[in-house]
Amino acid sequence: MATPPTNPTMSERGRSLVRHRSFLAQPSTIVVMLLLIAFTVSIVSLSEAAGGDISTSLVKTLGKTMCLCLIAVAMDLVWGYCGILSLGHFAFFGLGGYMVGMWIMYARTEAIVVEAARNAPLPPTPQEIRDAIGTQIFGVVGGSDIPPIWAFAHSLPLQLILVVLVPGLLALVFGWLAFRSRVTGVYLSILTQAMTLALSLYLFQNDSGLRGNNGLSGLQNIPGFEEVPQSVVSVAFFVASAVALGAGYLLAAWIVSGKFGSVIRGIRDDEPRVRFLGYQVEHYKLFVFTLTAIIAGIAGALYYPQAGIVNPAEIAPIASIYLAVWVAIGGRGRLYGAIIGAAFVSLLSTWFTGGRAPDIHLGFYTIQWVDWWQVLLGVAFVLVTLFAPKGIGGLVDLLVRPKRQASAGQPAPREAAE
Amino acid sequence: MRKAPRLAGLAPAVLVALAALFWAAGVGAQSEAPPTPVEQILLDNSELIQKSSRRTIGPAIDALASSGLPEAADVLRLWRERELYVRKSDGRFVRAARKGSAYELTNIITGAPMGEASRRDVDQIKPNSGIQAMIGAALVAFQLNDPDPAVRLRALQGIERDPEASHLTGLRAAIGRESDPFVQEAMARAERRLTIQFDEDEAARIAAIMSFAGDLDVSTRATLNPLLATHLAVREKSAPSDANVARTLTPGSDGFSYQAAYEILVNEGLAPKVITAAARDQALIAAIDDGSVAGVKVATLDTREARDAAYLRLADEGKVPHTMTEDEQFALLGNFIFEDVYSQSPAITDATNETIDAINMRVAMYEAADLALDGISLASIYFLAAIGLAITFGVMGVINMAHGEFIMMGAYTGYVIQLFIPDKTLSIIVALPVAFAITFAAGVALERLVIRWLYHRPLETLLATFGVSIALQQLAKNIFGTQARPLTSPDWLGGALVINDALSISYIRIAIFVLSVIFFLVLLFILNKTRLGLEVRSVRQNPRMAAAMGINPDRINMLTFGLGSGIAGIAGVAIGLFAKVTSDLGAGYIVQSFMTVVVGGVGSIFGTLAGATLIGFLQKGIEALNPSNTLAAQTYMIIFIIIFIQFRPKGIFALKGRAAEA
Amino acid sequence: MSALLEVAGVSVSFDGFRAINNLSFEIEEAELRAIIGPNGAGKTTFMDIVTGKTRPNVGKVTWGPNNISLLKRSEAEIARLGIGRKFQRPTVFEDQSVFDNLLMALKKPRNPFAAMLYRRDEDDIARIRALAEEIGLTGALMRRSGELSHGQKQWLEIGMLLAQDPKLLLVDEPAAGMTVGEREHTTRLLRETARTRAVIVVEHDMEFVRQLGCRVTVLHEGSVLAEGSLDYVTNDARVIDVYLGR
Structure with missing residues (x-):
């Protein structure tokens, strides 16, 4: 068996497969993109703004779901592919929301203040405007000074840069510290959770400069678009979220398709081995961690203007764990699995907790889903982990696999090495 | 009055x-x-x-x-x-x-x-x-001479509540006649306090002041502090002063703003009133005439400088009074000295300062001791919350996110038992073993149903137990509602051991400390001295070898997990005694518990003790630096831990060599 | 001729147990060397020290003509300097195809951005094909390496080692789980390789070591007990005592 008999047809196929194949040509990418475009177009054309039946609130829910799908893709990249179970990506998501929220709140308050000053006998001085804005925004936490971290809040471009920069830098510094000292596995998970907890506790303080537990509110009112009805604004954000999701998906698909993808999957499965191959594992992890943090920040920046409010509770460690739940239920290690999981669980959760699910009458007890949905989710999650580690995405294998058994199709997810 | x-x-x-x-x-x-x-x-x-x-x-x-x-x-x-x-x-x-x-x-x-x-x-x-007043003094003397010592003591308390100069004579006379040493002691203290306040003789007052050095009684400080009362005085630089100056204030520093300083000059009639921004704007608005003020278009008045200039033009036209510019104000302020001046003579204030320093010194000492006690009690709480986790996580390598919910179950068990057994002491005694039994069973069930299938897949264990955690939390919410349930401690745990005015320890904290010491010793005993402990350690180090030697690793894992969970239940009863029993009681402890285990070093009870001590003391220490903000303290503590792990990734008590990789 | 790798006076202990005790060892460029020794002699720990996984308490480990110290370097840096390692238990990336495994090992810039922008070209594909030919996995290039037999995984790992183009190969029990034919192939391959680079083989199987026909170093309790040809060391009384005697 020193030289196994070479099958000429297999060899031929091998020859064609080893050629570089663009990630764009992967069936899953094509299907996801087509579905995304079709879905977006149909929702937009059926929306209230276009004279259709889909309510503004539903459009908002779907737009928010898109953002959740985007952060789920990021989570899949960092966890499903690179094996880092981060319990902190919702912190980056929240930070992205805060960064854009600062501009929205500042600019809108400024508009209101300037409008109010129009009737004053003297035109307002810049200081008076600043004071009025400070009082308006920070009165609720007993302050009136605008904290230094709001220095760029007047400028949309600068705040948008911060959307990328703040989560990115936080992830870079945190990741550098953690990966450098080779904190891995559950330790790293706990450490990321601690980071999230620290951040949310910090933001809960009134003197954090971000309005304590009140958070930033009124974010659905986009400055400069006060006259545009919410139905149109919601469609615009929906489309933007869809574009971001598409772009994020393509970026992630590109990254995991090539040698880089091989390396990070190698890190997930056997980190020391990758090291002995000469790869600086820390750099790869840091890159993926930071990149996904930035994607999460962008997703948050799109999410919170649709949600209308961002507060420290959003950043609580539990949110990041839910993110892991979505990805696990959807099927990790496959990008579309993350999207399926996030969309499925979050929409289902909205449906159940929104009181729209029918109660189940058992005679002696009535199951009200508002109360029991969490129990169901928890149990379902345990069952998925135990019996369907591939998640919902595993169903796709059942449909597709038999036809391409011999080919090197989608990588099956595998548990990270200890 | x-x-x-x-x-x-x-x-x-x-x-x-x-x-x-x-x-x-x-x-x-x-x-x-x-x-x-x-x-x-x-x-x-x-x-x-x-x-x-x-x-x-x-x-x-x-x-x-x-x-x-x-x-x-x-x-x-x-x-x-x-x-x-x-x-x-x-x-x-x-x-x-x-x-x-x-x-x-x-x-x-x-x-x-x-x-x-x-x-x-x-x-x-x-x-x-x-x-x-004379009658009052006579009355006091009257009561101070009452045959009943209780009446005398009450009279004394009356004096201390509402001291008057006239009491002094009667009090001094009564001390000599007093037979009860306790009352006499109290009289002597009151006499010294009255002396400080009312005696005409300065030497006597100073002696009395000095006699209080190191006295921790709150009322002592209340007596001494007024002696240091100051008032702000202003004088011209050239004017001589023999006042007893506490400190000289420099405008623009130490929270003493230029505006405040100038305000004082205005109030003292030493400087003309300055036209405030609001008054300036009022004047400008009043002078608006056809869209302009003194020839300046209103639309251009959107900066401070423009408004000042317009006001100046108005003043030049004589329509409003001139205001002092800031430079003029500064120049004027330069001519004056602002001082905090003591009302008492230097001899008195010196003696008082000295005495208060001595008191503060002792108070600081006791506060440090108090802080240490706080740290110890917080450490024991963390230890209790984390020790079960240390067993499941450290010994078995299984991360149990539902650990917090086991704590919560323990607390609710205590609550339910109190519904049936009204006697608080008895109910707690019953609750401890029952909580252990219930959470032990829950832990065994969790291990058999879920965790057993996920050994060697720690991240999946983390997620699956998280699923259990959210299900249990919601279940508790559905059963017990969202409002906090009472778990009342027995009365004998209600009070505090008062050592002095600066130092006291509540009994419940002592109880929790004792409980955690017991836990520590019992677990140390179980793991190091019993057959079970031996088997647990051998399964941890080499499951296959252990199995070959006739140890059933399944059974050991089950028992270990049950033990860890059972301890969480007992910890829950203890924590429920002082915390609010709600469905997210345990969730609040889970991250801290993990940190305790990780910081201490996984797999070592000593490590958990060290981790809990470090975190407990650290958190209290940071809180002491910024007492108003416990949130910030927690934030900084977590950041410290993240940095700490950089230097000791395996914790304080790190296992070395091959065992560490197991 | 200076030594390619020089280990001098190295000791390391875990919790009081001295795994390596004042060990000194040298290997030339283009030399084949077998290391034998009973369980616990410190063979694996020795490899761990050379590859940077374990830091010794005392001693020196220097590399190459410029005598670079390896003690302060990370595993990845040491690997990039040209020290490749094959593990006792075959460790390949089971989730990925044989081709991807080899591609990852192929000597190329290792930084993340290079990896991201990397596009396979004809030369690389040809090189991987040649390697696959060498290790007998041509037909299995597109299979998931997890599906391979134990022996095939061993081969794949050897192939990955060769793909790195290292100057020194550390090979831990390469023949374990191989058929007689495969062993012969392995022997041939290792001897072939040792013409241009240094190869250290850790092996239990005396027959396999005999086939390699090279100098043998015997480790015992963390230090070198004897060194020389296989016949020489197997006749050494101490070696017989501690190792063969059992």
Whole structure:
């Protein structure tokens, strides 16, 4: 068996497969993109703004779901592919929301203040405007000074840069510290959770400069678009979220398709081995961690203007764990699995907790889903982990696999090495 | 201040008067009792009393005070409260109550009616405030000489509550006569305090002040602090000063702003009023004429400079007064010195400062001790919460996110048991083993149903147990509701062990400390000295080898997990005693617990102890630096831990070599 | 001729147990060397020290003509310097195809951005094909390496080692789980390789070591007990005592 008999047809196929194949040509990418475009177009054309039946609130829910799908893709990249179970990506998501929220709140308050000053006998001085804005925004936490971290809040471009920069830098510094000292596995998970907890506790303080537990509110009112009805604004954000999701998906698909993808999957499965191959594992992890943090920040920046409010509770460690739940239920290690999981669980959760699910009458007890949905989710999650580690995405294998058994199709997810 | 008691005194008087009215109507006039001895003393000194002069009244008060009659105190009190009247017809002292235009008279001791008299027939004795003070002092001396030590002590407390200069003499006299050493001690303290406040002799005051060095009583500080009261004084630079200066204030620093300094000058009449921004704007608005002010277009007045310039033009036109520019204000401020000046003399303030420093020194020492105790009790709470986790996570390598929910289950178990067993002590004693049994069973069930299938897949264990955690939390919410349930500790755990005014430890914290010490020792014993512990350690180090030696790793894992969970249940009962029992009780401890285990070093009970101690002390330490903000303390603590792990990734008690990779 | 790798006076202990005790060892460029020794002699720990996984308490480890110290370097840096390692238990990336495994090992810039922008070209594909030919996995290039037999995984790992183009190969029990034919192939391959680079083989199987026909170093309790030809060391009384005697 020193030289196994070479099958000429297999060899031929091998020859064609080893050629570089663009990630764009992967069936899953094509299907996801087509579905995304079709879905977006149909929702937009059926929306209230276009004279259709889909309510503004539903459009908002779907737009928010898109953002959740985007952060789920990021989570899949960092966890499903690179094996880092981060319990902190919702912190980056929240930070992205805060960064854009600062501009929205500042600019809108400024508009209101300037409008109010129009009737004053003297035109307002810049200081008076600043004071009025400070009082308006920070009165609720007993302050009136605008904290230094709001220095760029007047400028949309600068705040948008911060959307990328703040989560990115936080992830870079945190990741550098953690990966450098080779904190891995559950330790790293706990450490990321601690980071999230620290951040949310910090933001809960009134003197954090971000309005304590009140958070930033009124974010659905986009400055400069006060006259545009919410139905149109919601469609615009929906489309933007869809574009971001598409772009994020393509970026992630590109990254995991090539040698880089091989390396990070190698890190997930056997980190020391990758090291002995000469790869600086820390750099790869840091890159993926930071990149996904930035994607999460962008997703948050799109999410919170649709949600209308961002507060420290959003950043609580539990949110990041839910993110892991979505990805696990959807099927990790496959990008579309993350999207399926996030969309499925979050929409289902909205449906159940929104009181729209029918109660189940058992005679002696009535199951009200508002109360029991969490129990169901928890149990379902345990069952998925135990019996369907591939998640919902595993169903796709059942449909597709038999036809391409011999080919090197989608990588099956595998548990990270200890 | 003085009105309240008088009004209160009126009510009984009215009652007495009404009673007397009925009496008079029913029985008719009655012969009056002859004067009692105390009344006789009043009669003997009638002239002095009615004269009511501060200089001459002394013998009259003394006569009453030294009479040894028990009623004398009541009479003195009536006198002081201006409720004593004299009937002109026979000079007898009576009490009187208004009734229409006349007075209803009653005996000053017995309250027996003595008929009516017109307003002209009685005179009210009106001691002035000087005499009132003298009577007060006599009264105090009276009470301080009461045969009942409880009364003496109460009198002393009265003095301390409301000290007056007049008390001093009586107090000093009483100390010598006091037989009860405890009361004497209290009198001596009160005397020194009164000396500080009222003695005329400065040397005596200083001696008294110095005698309090190191005294921790809160009232001592309350006595001393007023001596250091200061007021802000301003003087011209050239003017000499002999004031006892506490500190010199520099405008623009130490929270003493230029505006405040200038404001003081204005208030003292040393500087002209400055036109504020608001006043300037008012003036400008008032002067708007056809869209411009003094020739300046209103639309351009959108900066401070433009407004100042426009105001200046108005002033030049003479329409408004000139204001001082900031430079002029600064220049003016430069001519003055602002000082905090003590009201007391330098000798007094020096002595006080010295004494207070000495007190503060001791207080700081006790506060440090208090902080250490706080740290210990927080550490024991973290230890209790984390030790179960240390067993499941450290010994088995299984991360159990539902650990917090086991704590919560323990707390609810305590609550439910208290519903059936009202006796608090008994219920807690029952709750501890029951909580252990319930969470032990829950832990075993979790291990058998979920975790067993996920060994060697730690991240999946983390997620699956998280699923269990959210299900359990919601389940608890559905059963017990969202509001906090009471888990009441027995009364004997309610109080605190008071060591002194600066240091006290609540019994519940001592109990939790004792509980965690017991846990520590028991677990140490189980893991190191028992067969089970041996088997647990061998399974941890090499499951296959252990299995080959006849140990059933399945059984050991199950028992270990049960043990860890059971301990969480007991911890839950303990934590429930002081925390709110809600469905997310445990979730609040889970991250800290993990950190405790990780910081301490996984797999070592000593490590958990070290981790809990470090985190407990650290958190209290940071809180002490910024007591108003516990959130910030937690934030900084977590950041510290993240950095700590950089340097000791495996914790304080790190396992080395091959075992560490197991 | 200076030594390619020089280990001098190295000791390391875990919790008081001295795994390596004042060990000194040298290997030339283009030399084949077998290391034998009973369990616990410190063979694996020795490899761990050379590859940077374990830091010794004392001693020196220097590399190459410039005598670079390896003690302060990370595993990845040491690997990039040209020290490749094959593990006792075959460790390949089971989730990925044989081709991807080899591609990852192929000597190329190792930084993340290079990896991301990397596009396979004809040369690389040809090189991987040649390697696959060498290790007998041509037909299995597109299979998931997890599906391979134990022996095939061993081969794949050897192939990955060769793909790195290292100057020194550390090979831990390469023949374990191989058929007789495969062993012969392995022997041939290792001897072939040792013409241009240094190869250290850790092996239990005396027959396999005999086939390699190279100098043998015997480790015992963390230090070198004897060194020389196989015949020489197997006749050494101490070696017989501690190792062969059992």
